[in-house]
Amino acid sequence: MNNFLKLVNFELGRFIKVYFILAGITVASQLIGMALIANDYLEMFNEEVYTNGTSIELFVEYYGEISLLNLQYSQWFNLPITFAVAVLIIYSFFIWYRDWLGKNTFIYRLLMLPTARINIYLAKASAIFLMVLGLVALQVVLLNVESSMLKWMVPANLRADLGIMESIGGLHSGGSMLAVIIPTSFIQFLIHYGVGFMVVFILFTAILFERSYRFKGIAYGVGYAIVAFVVFFAPFVVEIIFGRNYLFPTELFILEGILWIVVTGSSIWVSNYLLNKKVTV
Amino acid sequence: MKITFNKRDPVYIQVVQHFKEQIASGKYELGQEIPSRRELANQLKINPNTAQRAYKEMEEAGLIFTEGNNPSRITKDEQVLRNLRTELIEGAVDRLIAAVEPVNIPIDELIGLIQAKYEEQRGEQR
Amino acid sequence: MIEVKNVTKKFGRKNVLQGVSFTANKGEITCLIGVNGVGKTTILNGIVNLTPMTSGEILIDGEKLTKETYEKIAFIPDAITMLPRMRVREAMQFMQDFYDSWNNERAEELLRFFKLKKEDRISSLSKGNVAKANLLLGLALDVDYLLMDEPFSxxxxxxxxxxxxxxxxxxxxxxxxxxxxxxxxxxEHLIDKVVLLDDGIVFKEFATEEMREVEGKSVVDVMREVYRG
Incomplete structure (x- = not known):
């Protein structure tokens, strides 16, 4: 356990600079975006109301009140999130391959640590999870800051003060990354991140197949991933094929929970086997 | 201390031989303390096992002795020293005879040559 | 004792090791000799389970390797196994964090012996100093067995x-x-035992002093015989 925590700490440390840069980009982009969006809105308001003589009521009716939603649909908001997600997805590969790359192959050291090798796998996965959750937490904080910014910049009669969850709930689907990364219900949150983390485990297992059997391993890895997804999504596939619902939503949820455990558990089990018996430096 | 080792004789024998020469020539005095096995290995750049083996051989031959945990010393036995000198000189003479035998040189001539060369070399050394 | 018993290794269709057996004793320096690509590194990797062997068995003090074995056997590969951006001090700290067998006193002694500076980054060290730092990280472990891959190359x-x-x-x-x-x-005069490898098998295994004593041959003499004969 102790070694596991040291490994997690080590893995976080290796990426912390890039991670802080990601966080910095997100913060800067969203805060600048909020300021510019509020500013544009106020400029428009000045133009319409003071230059063109439109009434405030008409302006609000026509352009709507400004709220967090204006920011959440903008690229100032979505680009850095997309970027961070992309970087973390790429790093999920690189977190393994970097140990094999170059002359100073660190994988020698990792595999020779006097600790169960599965700890390396779990530590790398945990590092990814922590970094993902860290960015989510940062986003929640940022939304609060942005909400305060809005209150400070725009008079009350021109803005709609939405709570954070309210603002997310108000998003129409597909319009913003936010609906994906911070779902409004706890169950939904569990589903999003449960599936996400399971995918990371499957990906890691596929990578270990490749690292164990090299060229042939790519096929094994892809094969493993396909099987894992088919098993996990089997209930949905069955319902789509036969065109009817066999299970109540709660039953489906419980069944999916069990399948999640099966798929995640087997990924860890297979990885443990590969790390101990098959992996090669 | 420096020995140039050849690669075909056992290293431990070369170490023992070196010690014998040092003792016989008086460079090591009787009863003098000698380096530990570890120090010797380090000085001669040899494996500690080899140093150990050399010391064991010398101890068994009575050339060195160790009392308790004290450092090893050169023997104090004059008789051992005399035997050693005899052994080394006889060995050298044997080799000389073996080397000159094919040339078939008369003994008087050989002795004369030895005398001349020996004095010449000693003169150079002085 | 490290026992390598009839070990084989295939890379694809290539048989790198075709039944290698030898032993290495505690208290002795055993040298695996062979031209490049003969599988020396593969054998060392196999001993510490960094690559699986196709068949055969490797025992360390009569037991198969487990995670605890890494506290009593250290492998020093031919390149340093630390992140280049780490300082020497950080690399030492990493080892101390994970290994009970890390001996800090000895590490400090080695640091002085090799004249390495703690604050230097590994990436900034000369080739020779990288090799020394690499050696330091392995030698400072209080282990019974040390494996070194081409420490002089x-x-x-x-x-x-x-x-x-x-x-x-x-x-x-x-x-x-x-x-x-x-x-x-x-x-040549540092080693106790030689294992000559060629074409994936052990050509000859002998004690160096015994070879000199009994047959009057140097290691190089034996190699000449074996590889030319």
Missing amino acids: GIDIFSREQIADVFTSHLVEERGVIITTHEINDI
Whole structure:
């Protein structure tokens, strides 16, 4: 356990600079975006109301009140999130391959640590999870800051003060990354991140197949991933094929929970086997 | 201390031989303390096992002795020293005879040559 | 004792090792000799389970390797196994964090012996100093067995001499050492035992002093016979 925590700490440390840069980009982009969006809105308001003589009521009716939603649909908001997600997805590969790359192959050291090798796998996965959750937490904080910014910049009669969850709930689907990364219900949150983390485990297992059997391993890895997804999504596939619902939503949820455990558990089990018996430096 | 080792004789024998020469020539005095096995290995750049083996051989031959945990010393036995000198000189003479035998040189001539060369070399050394 | 028993290794269709057997004793320096690509590194990797063997068995003190074995056997590969951006001090800290067998006193001693600076980054060290830092990280572990892959290759003559000094010191005394090399000349009188490899098998296994004593042959003589004969 102790070694596991040291490994997690080590893995976080290796990426912390890039991670802080990601966080910095997100913060800067969203805060600048909020300021510019509020500013544009106020400029428009000045133009319409003071230059063109439109009434405030008409302006609000026509352009709507400004709220967090204006920011959440903008690229100032979505680009850095997309970027961070992309970087973390790429790093999920690189977190393994970097140990094999170059002359100073660190994988020698990792595999020779006097600790169960599965700890390396779990530590790398945990590092990814922590970094993902860290960015989510940062986003929640940022939304609060942005909400305060809005209150400070725009008079009350021109803005709609939405709570954070309210603002997310108000998003129409597909319009913003936010609906994906911070779902409004706890169950939904569990589903999003449960599936996400399971995918990371499957990906890691596929990578270990490749690292164990090299060229042939790519096929094994892809094969493993396909099987894992088919098993996990089997209930949905069955319902789509036969065109009817066999299970109540709660039953489906419980069944999916069990399948999640099966798929995640087997990924860890297979990885443990590969790390101990098959992996090669 | 420096020995140039050849690669075909056992290293431990070369170490023992070196010690014998040092003792016989008086460079090591009787009863003098000698380096530990570890120090010797380090000085001669040899494996500690080899140093150990050399010391064991010398101890068994009575050339060195160790009392308790004290450092090893050169023997104090004059008789051992005399035997050693005899052994080394006889060995050298044997080799000389073996080397000159094919040339078939008369003994008087050989002795004369030895005398001349020996004095010449000693003169150079002085 | 490290026992390698009839080990084979295939890379694809290529048989790199075709039934290699030898033993390496504690307190002795065993040298695996063979030209490049003969599978020396593969054998060392196999001993510490960094690559699986196709068949055969490897025992360390009569037991198969487990995670605890890494506290009593250390492998020093031919390149340093630390992140280049780490400072020497950080690399030492990493080892201390994970290994109970890490001996900090000895690490400090080695640091002085090799004249390395703690604050230097590994990426900024010369080739010779990287090799020394690499050696330091392995030698400072209080382990019974040390495996070293080509500790003398590709470094300057002074570093070589310094590293050779390690073999004559208490740093390896009483441990079992296996080193690989394709160049025996400098270290001939340092080693206890030779395992000559070629074409994936052991050509000859012998004790160096015994070979000199009984047959009057140097290691190089034997190699000449074996490889030319």
